[in-house]
Amino acid sequence: MADIKVVDESEVWWASTKEYTLDVDGEIVSCRISETSKETEFFEWTESSGWEPANIDNGVMGVIYNAWSNGELGN
Secondary structure, X not given: OOOOOOOOOOOOOOEEEEEEEEEEOOEEEEEEEXXXXXXXXXXXXXXXXXXXXXXXXXXHHHHHHHHHHOOOOOO
16 A cells, blocks of 8 residues: 655635525525635526626625625625
C-alpha cells in the first residue's frame, strides 16, 4: 500500500444556491441567491416566467440585495 501524505489542500471552486421566501414590508417575495467562487447571481420568482434574473438596482430586489450585502440574510 502506498504511503500518502497530504502536503497542502485548498478549495479552488465552490457553488451554493439558497432559496428564500421573504416578507418585505408586507410583500411576499421568493428569491434565490446563487454563489460560486467567481460570482453571485440573484433570481426572483414570477408567476408568468418562473425563475428569472433579478434586477437588484432598485425595487424590492434592490432592498433584498442590500440586506444580503449587509449580512442580514445569514450569508
